[in-house]
Amino acid sequence: MSEPPAAGRLVVVGGGPSGLAAAWKASVEAVRAGASLEIVVLEAEDEVGGKARTEHAADLLIETGPQGFLDDQPVLREMIDACGLSGEVLAPEPAANRRYIYRGGRLRELSRSPLAFARSGLLGPIGLARLAMEPLVRSRQDGDTDGGAGDDESLFDFAARRMGRQAARRLISPVVLGIFAGDARQLSAAAAFPRLVAMERAYGSLFKAMRAGRRRGAPPPGHRTFLQGIQSLPRAVAALPGIEVRCSQRVTAIKRGGRGFTVASSAGDVAADAVVVAADLPAAADLVDGVSASAADELRQIASPPMAVVHTAFDAGAATHIEPAYGFLVARGEGIRMLGCQYETATFRGRGPDGTFLARSLFGGSVDPEAADLGDAQLVDLTLSELRRTAGIDAEPAWTGVARWPHAIPQYAPGHPQRVARIEAALDPIAGFHLAGNALHGVGLSRAIAVGAECGESAARELLN
Numbered sequence: 296m297s298e299p300p301a302a303g304r305l306v307v308v309g310g311g312p313s314g315l316a317a318a319w320k321a322s323v324e325a326v327r328a329g330a331s332l333e334i335v336v337l338e339a340e341d342e343v344g345g346k347a348r349t350e351h352a353a354d355l356l357i358e359t360g361p362q363g364f365l366d367d368q369p370v371l372r373e374m375i376d377a378c379g380l381s382g383e384v385l386a387p388e389p390a391a392n393r394r395y396i397y398r399g400g401r402l403r404e405l406s407r408s409p410l411a412f413a414r415s416g417l418l419g420p421i422g423l424a425r426l427a428m429e430p431l432v433r434s435r436q437d438g439d440t441d442g443g444a445g446d447d448e449s450l451f452d453f454a455a456r457r458m459g460r461q462a463a464r465r466l467i468s469p470v471v472l473g474i475f476a477g478d479a480r481q482l483s484a485a486a487a488f489p490r491l492v493a494m495e496r497a498y499g500s501l502f503k504a505m506r507a508g509r510r511r512g513a514p515p516p517g518h519r520t521f522l523q524g525i526q527s528l529p530r531a532v533a534a535l536p537g538i539e540v541r542c543s544q545r546v547t548a549i550k551r552g553g554r555g556f557t558v559a560s561s562a563g564d565v566a567a568d569a570v571v572v573a574a575d576l577p578a579a580a581d582l583v584d585g586v587s588a589s590a591a592d593e594l595r596q597i598a599s600p601p602m603a604v605v606h607t608a609f610d611a612g613a614a615t616h617i618e619p620a621y622g623f624l625v626a627r628g629e630g631i632r633m634l635g636c637q638y639e640t641a642t643f644r645g646r647g648p649d650g651t652f653l654a655r656s657l658f659g660g661s662v663d664p665e666a667a668d669l670g671d672a673q674l675v676d677l678t679l680s681e682l683r684r685t686a687g688i689d690a691e692p693a694w695t696g697v698a699r700w701p702h703a704i705p706q707y708a709p710g711h712p713q714r715v716a717r718i719e720a721a722l723d724p725i726a727g728f729h730l731a732g733n734a735l736h737g738v739g740l741s742r743a744i745a746v747g748a749e750c751g752e753s754a755a756r757e758l759l760n
């Protein structure tokens with residue numbers, strides 16, 4: 296085991312977006328301080344990126360994990376600039392503003408126009424009337440409790456209270472499937488959609504908050520990716536100077552001792568003055584166990600159910616009847632196992648040859664974990680039969696691909712904010728130890744990167760001061 300250099304060694308466990316953001320931000324701090332910090336990223340797989348993985352097959356660009364990111368974190372833009380990728384950032388095609396929900400046996404547009412929305416049939420007359428009353432609904436006060444998880448409320452209960460049960464069931468639940476592959480009744484409103492809860496607190500109503508945003512001219516954050524796919528970002532960060540990435544090195548344990556920590560990996564022990572754990576769940580829990588058994592136990596309570604992502608590409612002609620759109624989500628209870636389908640070639644340019652229609656269908660999650668365990672052929676057959684029923688695509692695909700994530704997206708159950716507080720109370724006193732990733736503060740790529748950057752910055756400052 297080599298001793299760390301005098302200025303200190305930071306070991307980052309996990310070369311996904313969050314871990315690489317930690318490494319990048321630590322390197323920025325070192326340059327700012329004019330000090331040399333050794334920054335080592337240990338990644339279990341043979342390449343960086345974690346779930347941000349882009350593959351190329353049959354002239355198609357395939358995103359097996361995240362397909363894009365929310366452009367809502369200034370630090371993410373800073374990192375993109377630092378990698379020289381600003382010119383590669385890609386906005387969706389205008390048609391991708393159109394989104395559908397499959398309900399009542401057909402696709403219905405989730406329109407922003409109140410009239411078109413009312414006519415879509417997504418809500419019945421009672422549901423529409425109840426939704427229109429949202430601005431009149433009393434806002435939740437501090438101290439109101441749901442009897443279960445302290446002040447926390449499930450996303451379904453939050454939506455039902457504000458918008459009515461029909462909107463919660465037919466609109467919010469499918470949208471939640473698209474983001475968490477999760478059940479709105481089993482997710483914490485405050486943790487999963489903090490912005491909605493903040494809107495209610497600030498304006499007393501979601502509609503009033505949206506109107507105020509429009510009056511301020513504040514556009515909602517955009518959905519973005521990169522010309523060459525989402526993995527461009529982790530690859531570019533890993534190539535920055537001042538960061539040493541060691542792939543195919545799985546960390547097996549972290550122990551306190553020596554100058555700080557001993558990080559045991561498949562390639563031997565590494566001494567570290569500071570550690571950022573940016574492995575995904577459940578690996579992160581096992582690694583945290585070496586420094587805090589109670590934090591590890593709490594992390595083990597956060598479920599991360601499996602998902603399968605099925606790509607089907609159709610030649611020109613097979614899908615000409617399909618309106619270009621972002622895609623659709625499927626309300627539960629329709630007899631369809633697919634959670635939703637993204638029309639990749641209609642959303643971002645450069646995802647396939649002209650005329651090709653590339654569909655990306657999602658299965659599994661907490662609502663149907665068994666679907667993610669079906670065999671490849673079964674999943675492709677299921678996708679094709681469900682695309683026929685939902686989108687009317689009745690053609691043989693020119694190419695298919697199945698990707699699997701055994702631990703896909705952490706589920707923030709009601710009580711998650713309290714769990715996060717307990718984990719942080721256990722870990723904060725351990726100088727030099729930081730937990731990044733998307734287990735605690737937001738499951739999306741942009742939040743995982745922001746949290747990683749925060750951890751990297753704190754770790755570097757501790758070492759450099």
Ligand SMILES: Cc1cc2nc3c(=O)[nH]c(=O)nc-3n(C[C@H](O)[C@H](O)[C@H](O)COP(=O)(O)OP(=O)(O)OC[C@H]3O[C@@H](n4cnc5c(N)ncnc54)[C@H](O)[C@@H]3O)c2cc1C
Pocket residue numbers: 308309310311312313314337338339340343344345346347359360361362363364365544545546547573574575578579602604700703704731732733738739740741743
């Ligand atoms: C199907 C799917 C679709 C998604 N779509 C979107 C989307 O469209 N937009 C969006 O914003 N987010 C999306 N997400 C979420 C997004 O993937 C995560 O926000 C992001 O990957 C989190 O980054 P991370 O670095 O925290 O974790 P990960 O990407 O999981 O990276 C963790 C890394 O740690 C490594 N690791 C694990 N254990 C060890 C160990 N013991 N030793 C060393 N290394 C280890 C892993 O190999 C991996 O490289 C999606 C996720 C899935 C599964």
